[in-house]
Amino acid sequence: MLLHTVNKSPFEKNALESCLNLSKAGSGVFLLEDGVYAAMKGTVWADKVTTALSDKKVYVLTPDLAARGMNTDNVIDGIEMVDYAGFVDLVAEYSATQAWL
Amino acid sequence: MLLHTVNKSPFEKNALESCLNLSKAGSGVFLLEDGVYAAMKGTVWADKVTTALSDKKVYVLTPDLAARGMNTDNVIDGIEMVDYAGFVDLVAEYSATQAWL
């Protein structure tokens, strides 16, 4: 199973949308850099991300959330918060990594 | 009246959408670089661009169309095709230029 990385804001670019459309059930979606905004509750993207959680794992990089002032209390339920060490573990855990640039 | 420039594909980025939402009736929208794809008939964006033509002028840079293999016969009716010299004229004609990067 692939670990898909998304580093772009879903409001600005189509990377997250394409990633969700083209990733298999059981795969992982890793949000970093400006991609972390997709992890927040209350946005126009929250429903799509919540739906993705029904058959995929979604992760968000906490240092990128903190830099951007995003409160971890407002991260969508079910998204796993990890630091860089956790990012490394995930890359090792999944069979390969696919970046949606 | 402003000349708004859009150099990004509407499929990839939100620049064209924001530009259309935040430009006044009577202003100009200039499509260049990857923005020229928005000028083509038959895309999921064609209706929005056609609607914009009802109260705005829309221009497309022909050398960018040619480079990308886009047939000028398939440019949406009402969009004005210009070269770099025409681009210069438009910048002079409108009161100021606003880039949607």
Added chain:
Amino acid sequence: MEGDVKKFMYLNRKAPYGTVYALESLEVVLIGAAFDQDVSLAFVDDGVYQLANNQTTTPNDGIGMKNFSPTYKALGDYDVTKLYVDQESLEARGLSVDDLMPLTYEDEDDDWAEKPSIRVVSREELTNIMDEQDVVLSF
């Protein structure tokens, strides 16, 4: 420089940290403040995230980049007092003005009363403000 005052707008549409545009845009604003022009900043789309409160970075724990958000708080002292924030951009992101930094300036025409610099505006208002500009610097 010369007698004429032009309307300068800085259009910010990108999130901070992911790219350098927000930071380097702010550097232009600070330098530009010395030129006594009529300055406005617009925060549209992901640009509204530039003003998010509680931005936190530390060199050794975190993304390793400098938190430059305190600089926005200095804008009032530079007489940069018109920060227009697009309401629809805020709403699409589930944000309200309470999630943004409380930026203020002292109004010299009103006995130095402290007033908010951030002005949340509708699309229509913002469209009108943009259309009046002489120079738009986009980031």
Added chain:
Amino acid sequence: MEGDVKKFMYLNRKAPYGTVYALESLEVVLIGAAFDQDVSLAFVDDGVYQLANNQTTTPNDGIGMKNFSPTYKALGDYDVTKLYVDQESLEARGLSVDDLMPLTYEDEDDDWAEKPSIRVVSREELTNIMDEQDVVLSF
């Protein structure tokens, strides 16, 4: 290099000319062809525009950049024969396979019959193909 053959995928999601990614991606593919790995190219989103027919640039009239699209026609000679094009990306752009360059290769397992390299695939097919990859190079 070594005995193992890995599945390499080049994921192309950006339009040509506006940025260099398409051109420099192709340079990697050409070099990579010498390594005898199992190579696939995926064209998704604006990446499908890379294969558009009739791309035309001239140095003194036009955008002043080199038309590099003929290089895609050489891929068959490098045994790069699997170019997967996302059907929904084509459709969203009002394109069909007839708007793309007619890329072919000679199938050595089938008496060198000339066959199309471009394979328009559904999202589901492409998702499965991507999930089998060992290495994904994204541009």
Added chain:
Amino acid sequence: MKFAVMINEGPYQHQSSDSAYNFVKAALDKGHEIFRIFFYHDGVNNATRLTIPPQDDRNIVERWSALAKEHELDLVVCVAAAQRRGLLDENEASRNGKDANNIDESFRISGLGQLIEAGIQADRLVVFGD
């Protein structure tokens, strides 16, 4: 008419510099004045004289340099953006103890005030970026 141009991206990676070049050339052909071209963000990378593009490709830096010489263009590179990215002239290099410099002689390094001044002095400012 008097134009000013701002370029926010480096050569080759984005089309911005190419588009700006074609715009400036067309403006000059029409008899307009180019007050200044200001290179900001990664745009400062347009000023490196060390570039060696492939034989069959355009040489973006040389093209700017030739146009500047022909029309006495004022090509200004933002000093802060340039220092961050390793673009230095002889003066900056020696002041900062660097053993080499890389800026082409057709470009000059200066501050952001030059961009604001261009906005004030020119009739139109056009921004090319990503």
Added chain:
Amino acid sequence: MKFAVMINEGPYQHQSSDSAYNFVKAALDKGHEIFRIFFYHDGVNNATRLTIPPQDDRNIVERWSALAKEHELDLVVCVAAAQRRGLLDENEASRNGKDANNIDESFRISGLGQLIEAGIQADRLVVFGD
């Protein structure tokens, strides 16, 4: 596990190089091996030794260089991408008649084959870009 990393953007303009650095450091901390870090596209700009970031900002090039020295990392810059963008080592500069070079000694210039080889040899390849 053996990781390879590809970096597609230059320093400061995009976060890619920062994210890659933090990833690599965390991987090393966990005892993983970094087979190679390959700099492509504008990523080649990470290799310039002429950078002078502001005092209160991180020095991206120096940070890579220090990490490379500490862990004997193989930092490879694509020669074709580098030449286009004006990134040269002493050898490339003299072969091409350029009067200066700007690549930090911790990086080496090589071909795209090094990227493919990294994909083959490493257990995982991670791409950081725009």
